[in-house]
Amino acid sequence: MGLKPFHAMLQQALGYEFKRPELLARALTHRSFSADHNERLEFLGDGILNMVVAMMLFERYAELREGELSRLRAMLVKQDALAQIAQDLKLGECLRLGEGEVKSGGRFRPSILADAVEASLGAVFLDGGFDAVTGVIARLYAKSLAGLDPARSLKDPKTALQEHLQGRHLPLPEYALAEIRGEAHAQEFEVVCAVPSLSITEHGNGASRRIAEQSAAAAVLARLGLS
Template identity: 65%
Template sequence: MGRLETALGHQFGNADLLRQALTHRSHSSPHNERLEFLGDAVLNCVVASLLYRRFGDLREGDLSRQRANLVRQEALAQVAQGLSLGDHLRLGEGELKSGGFRRPSILADALEAIIGAIFLDAGFDAARSVIERLLSSLLEQLDPSDSGKDPKTALQEFLQAQRQPLPQYALLTTRGEAHAQEFEIECAIASLGVRALGIGSSRRAAEQAAAREALRLLSGK
């Protein structure tokens, strides 16, 4: 766990907290669900304050959307992968066999639990420092002018503004076992001759990826 603490930039005074944060309920008790509840709240609060300070002009609704983008499961799972969190998770046998250590929901939940553990271990400011560091590259990529809208919403609004029909989403394939599936979705805008593909760990994530690709294709036209 020393490597993980170095990656997080936080040395735990109480190592039991970190161990609990890494323990999935399929493994043993005490597991990380309560810490996840706490960490989710700390994360939302820290991100709210970072966005508040950074975007002095954004209104409440836009701040909410930016935050939802930053703390969504896919983003957190990516951060968790950057920390190699999967190598440290304590999973039950079933989860282990089905590849739970790379499932986005398990990774994102464990990251939130770690944030909760740091908050209990050393307080709000310690948690804030870690969150700021972990999210720094995501924070830098934020574009206040896109209002933080998710790609499906942005695509729909783009098409409505051009009086085009709404895009059609279709599931092309699913891969992998029940608990670690990958979805491939097509987003088609027939009237504009656009077909875009997206892959994700949920149907919703794949649709968002497809919409993002469609927007990219449309903005290149």
């Protein structure tokens, strides 16, 4: 089975060429499209990703305790992080979705994108083995690991922003729900984070209000040069 041009582009972005391209095709197939979908590959890829990221953190941060390593791993493999990787890979363009999922914006839904990343990693493992998938994960996370500051990253953006403002004896940030978009099963929340004392207002989006608040807080931290 040959791969479509955009599948070839995805292989290039992954830095891995499949010997069995049908595995990649299955990894990109949502259950709404076919009974031969990606959920089993997702299960496999999830376990491999957690193990490889754990190995990378273990080797990189000899001074961190188990709980700190666990929190860093959780941050790196959470849905939002995987969805961002999918966006960087333009993976959404390659997904095979049922008509209903296409119409409801499934190509942009974080849960579907994150699952497809994990499924693709599972496919790489079956196609090329552990060394191959380790290499792919290392490439996908190279930028994130290079910029990772455990002292800061172990705090979520809302906590980090609150502590920064308290340290400067400034009022706490104010969060307000600006908009809810999409159908009930695929809603996107937009939240505004305002710091009036610094004349800063930033927006954040996410699949829940909590995620959107964290995104808005992260945008404020970036404005302050603290991200």
